[in-house]
Amino acid sequence: MNKVIKTLTIAGSDSSGGAGIQADLKTFQEYGTYGFSALTTIVTMDPEDNWHHRVYPMSPELVAEQLKTIYAGGPMDAMKTGMLGSAEIVKVAEEAIRRNGQANVVIDPVMVCKGEDEVLNPESADAIRDLLLPLAEVVTPNLFEAGVLSGLGRLTTVEAMKEAAAAIQAKGAKTVVVKGGKALGGDEAIDVFYDGSEFTVLATGKIEPAYNHGAGCTFAAAVAAGLATGLATREAVLKAKDFVTAAIASGYAFNEYVGPVFHGGYRLNR
Numbered sequence: 001m002n003k004v005i006k007t008l009t010i011a012g013s014d015s016s017g018g019a020g021i022q023a024d025l026k027t028f029q030e031y032g033t034y035g036f037s038a039l040t041t042i043v044t045m046d047p048e049d050n051w052h053h054r055v056y057p058m059s060p061e062l063v064a065e066q067l068k069t070i071y072a073g074g075p076m077d078a079m080k081t082g083m084l085g086s087a088e089i090v091k092v093a094e095e096a097i098r099r100n101g102q103a104n105v106v107i108d109p110v111m112v113c114k115g116e117d118e119v120l121n122p123e124s125a126d127a128i129r130d131l132l133l134p135l136a137e138v139v140t141p142n143l144f145e146a147g148v149l150s151g152l153g154r155l156t157t158v159e160a161m162k163e164a165a166a167a168i169q170a171k172g173a174k175t176v177v178v179k180g181g182k183a184l185g186g187d188e189a190i191d192v193f194y195d196g197s198e199f200t201v202l203a204t205g206k207i208e209p210a211y212n213h214g215a216g217c218t219f220a221a222a223v224a225a226g227l228a229t230g231l232a233t234r235e236a237v238l239k240a241k242d243f244v245t246a247a248i249a250s251g252y253a254f255n256e257y258v259g260p261v262f263h264g265g266y267r268l269n270r
């Protein structure tokens with residue numbers, strides 16, 4: 001029998017299907033891996049209230065119970081975290097990673113939804129920094145999240161992204177990818193990779209229109225799936241950048257604000 005490559009996401013549900021656990025499972029499948037999921041929150045967008053996001057966290061006990069089910073079937077080849085919803089759920093994720101000796105851990109430190117400017121649960125940002133960064137093979141903050149995790153505040157240049165990447169790496173993550181994405185000015189989508197010794201700048205042309213709802217989730221899930229299939233960390237990140245770029249290029253407009261990526265874009269355009 002073929003070996004099944006197992007990947008896990010601990011993340012929220014994006015009912016519109018582009019981000020969250022939906023993005024992760026679709027991406028895991030595109031990589032030929034078998035996806036498991038522990039759901040932490042449910043996010044809705046209200047068409048009668050300007051598509052405002054609402055976030056409904058699950059109880060930490062229910063997240064812990066899902067993880068018990070998942071790990072009862074044996075170890076995972078890689079995993080990622082996304083929107084965790086509360087500091088207590090961050091703690092549950094930390095405990096599961098430690099208890100199961102989980103390697104190839106990708107932490108996507110989700111703090112905001114695109115199009116929204118409030119930080120979801122500020123106290124969970126502290127918990128992510130203190131409890132999850134030390135367990136991360138890779139952490140993938142966007143520009144805003146890198147400013148928060150590094151303590152450097154608003155980042156506007158590639159030099160500042162490098163400084164933030166080094167500060168976050170010093171907090172315990174083995175490697176860091178600071179994603180400039182749409183938020184960084186200019187006509188390129190620039191990410192900075194740092195492994196503790198060398199910076200690598202990953203750049204592609206900015207795609208317009210930017211159908212990038214779910215791009216961050218898709219990128220982190222692709223890194224995890226790449227690690228699960230045996231790629232070295234740098235190669236997993238480089239492939240994930242290609243994967244997410246193709247997904248953005250194949251996205252579509254869901255409404256006047258949200259354009260999800262299409263996770264099948266990489267395969268279909270080859």
Ligand SMILES: Nc1ncnc2c1ncn2[C@@H]1O[C@H](COP(=O)(O)OP(=O)(O)O)[C@@H](O)[C@H]1O
Nearest residue numbers: 142179181182189190206207210212215216219
């Ligand atoms: N308009 C775009 N064109 C090309 N790549 C993009 C665009 N927007 C984001 N990206 C890339 O998608 C990935 C996810 O980034 P980003 O959207 O900033 O993350 P998040 O969803 O966590 O905010 C990064 O590699 C980023 O550079």
Ligand SMILES: Cc1ncc(COP(=O)(O)O)c(C=O)c1O
Nearest residue numbers: 012014019020043214215216217
């Ligand atoms: C459940 C969930 N996770 C994560 C995100 C973040 O998505 P993105 O990858 O666009 O940053 C969202 C955004 O709506 C979400 O609903």
